[in-house]
Amino acid sequence: MATHPDNLRARLEERGELLEATRLRYRALEKMLRAFFWKDRVRANLELLREVALAQPQVDTTLDAVARRAAVEGWPRRSAPMVLLAEVARLRGAVAAAVERRLIAKQKPALLGEALLKLEEEVLDAGPLLGRRLWIQAVEILPRNLQELRAACAAGEVFERVFKRPAAEGALPFDAVEADEVRRALLVADKALEALWSRLERFDGTGRVSAFLEKRMKRAPVRPPRSGPELLLHAAFWHDLARARLRALLESRLSPVMPREEEWPELLGWLVVREGSARVGLPTSEVLSEGRAGLLEVAAEVAALSRARPVGPWNEEAAWVRLWTAAQRAKSETGADAERLRESLRLFIRLRGQGQTPARLFSSGRPELAGLPGGQTGREPEDLPGLVQRAREAAGQPRTGRVSG
Structure with missing residues (x-):
């Protein structure tokens, strides 16, 4: 049994709003494309052209779906939804024909949305009239x-x-x-x-x-x-x-290591989590290898000890354990960042620490560094775990041979 015409528009649901908006856009666009100075008209209304182009796949799908439903349910030809459907289909054909005439390209896109975007390119490629402002x-x-x-x-x-x-x-x-x-x-x-x-x-x-x-x-x-x-x-x-x-x-937060820009997104969340618990390690990802993550962990620990005296409860031994554990992850890392980190540790070892004061342990700008000879304490180890162990001993911790976890 056919649906009463008064109920047909309600059965279109949100698709009716799309078709109404499309009808208005098609009318305006088709009128612009028929104008004598059509390029100037289109150039001044490129947002409309792009709106039609971007919505075209959804419009085509809606037209097909509504036409099939109307055929199955036997909608009256003179009902408002069928009149709307017919007018949108007619205007679509008119717009497609106008775009076909205006396009210069020999190989013209088959889909109307793509053809509209191609027309936008050609209009912009043609350039503005002389004297147009920037x-x-x-x-x-x-x-x-x-x-x-x-x-x-x-x-x-x-x-x-x-x-x-x-x-x-x-x-x-x-x-x-x-x-x-x-x-x-x-x-x-x-x-x-x-x-x-x-x-x-x-x-x-x-x-x-x-x-x-x-x-x-x-x-x-x-x-x-x-x-x-x-x-x-x-x-x-x-x-x-x-x-x-x-x-x-x-x-x-990571000096002396210089984080790469592609690493920034990976580091932001970790730094926030680290504020609450310094024990949280930096996870690996497609951007961060195991060694690179360990190197950044070492840098974060060194920078935290270098900035200022810790506030509140602080466990120095736990900090050295975290530093040595991170150094183990970064043991195989090479390059400028790794060398800067090793040099920061060597500077502290040459200072022989300042008792058990954790503040500014690794700051290279301290006045005490002036005039210190490089080999004052003998040859330091080259690997990061070894340098961390020597730095721990220089800070006044017991010489236990290895940092225990």
């Missing part, structure tokens, strides 16, 4: 509904929320949840911003637009972003500021 060009090249722009803005919001507020000296600026947000935002922002600058380079033949935006992105945003270029500048500013803050933070 900001107008930037707005044309960076429509607000670019997926990469949305991703960069989402990451920028995380950076702004975490790094805009003041943080206590020496404290981490985020908790465990925020550290995970920053970690994911870094990965998203790096890819998104790289894609956006590549897009600018692709469609900015003179390079003037890119240079103009690169110069402006160093300024702190003073108002909410609205246009595509403003969104890019906002995201780029907070991304750069977050990277600078994180670089300074990681260097202070």
Whole structure:
């Protein structure tokens, strides 16, 4: 039995809203493509063109699904849903024919969504009219509904929320949840911003637009972003500021080792956890090998002993055990970071410690280091576990031969 026409629109559910919105977009786009100065019209409305292109796969699926359901259930031809379905299908054909006429490429995409994106490329490749201002060009090249722009803005919001507020000296600026947000935002922002600058380079033949935006992105945003270029500048500013803050933070927490940028996401959460329990080791991953993780653990222990005198309960013997255990993980590591860490331990051994004072044990900037000969205490061991053992003995601990765990 056929469904009553009054109930047909309700049975479309959310697909009815999609078809209504698509009908309006198709009408506007088809009118622009028929205009005499169609390139200028499209250039001024690239966001609409991209909106249609991005939604096209879902629209095609919806049209097929609704048509099949209407045939099975026998919907009346003059019912509102069938009229809507027919009009959207007609406008889709008109838009597809107009895009076919306007495309210059010999090999034209078969799918309408891909053809629309190809048309966008051709319009931007044609370049603006002479005398167009740089900001107008930037707005044309960076429509607000670019997926990469949305991703960069989402990451920028995380950076702004975490790094805009003041943080206590020496404290981490985020908790465990925020550290995970920053970690994911870094990965998203790096890819998104790289894609956006590549897009600018692709469609900015003179390079003037890119240079103009690169110069402006160093300024702190003073108002909410609205246009595509403003969104890019906002995201780029907070991304750069977050990277600078994180670089300074990681260097202070892991000196003398210099963490690589691809290691930053792995280290943020661990540093937060380590604030509560220094016994938590750094796990390995695709980025961090066993030796590299151990090297960073040693650096964290050395930096913690170098920054300031510990506050509250502190077990010096446990700290030396953690240091030696981490050194065992990093025993086979070589390179500049490993050598800087060994040199930091050698400097402490030459000082012979300062009793059992844990504060600033390994600081290379201490005035007592001036004029000390390199071989004052004989030849030190070359491996990290051996250097840790010698440093422990120099700090005034018993000479037991090996640090016991």
